[in-house]
Amino acid sequence: MADIESRRVYVLENEEDVFGTVTIKDFEICRLFVLPFYHGKGYGRLLMEFSEQLIAGQFNKIQLDSSLPAKEIYLKRGYKEIASHHIITENGDYLCYDVMEKKILKLSPKEAI
Incomplete structure (x- = not known):
């Protein structure tokens, strides 16, 4: 709810459904989902x-x-793995995920010409 109130959540919708969502917090993409x-x-x-x-x-x-499962998609988009996490859950399973980062090259007005 805090993200919605802070206007960080964006949705894709048509006449019937909200079928996609993404949350953006500063330089971080969070919770990107498509039905x-x-x-x-x-x-x-x-x-x-x-x-x-x-x-x-x-x-x-x-x-x-x-x-x-999504890692290959991000690698193809130019992201690099910067950290890997393994969290043990209450039932003994592991939640595994990687933190990925993509550098943004900013061209000066001179370089853009």
């Missing part, structure tokens, strides 16, 4: 591109947490 019915249609990529552009306007890096 399963909408997978494979480019909506996740659309949310990523939106998030990256919004962050790149203010910061020189982007960070996110990645599950193992």
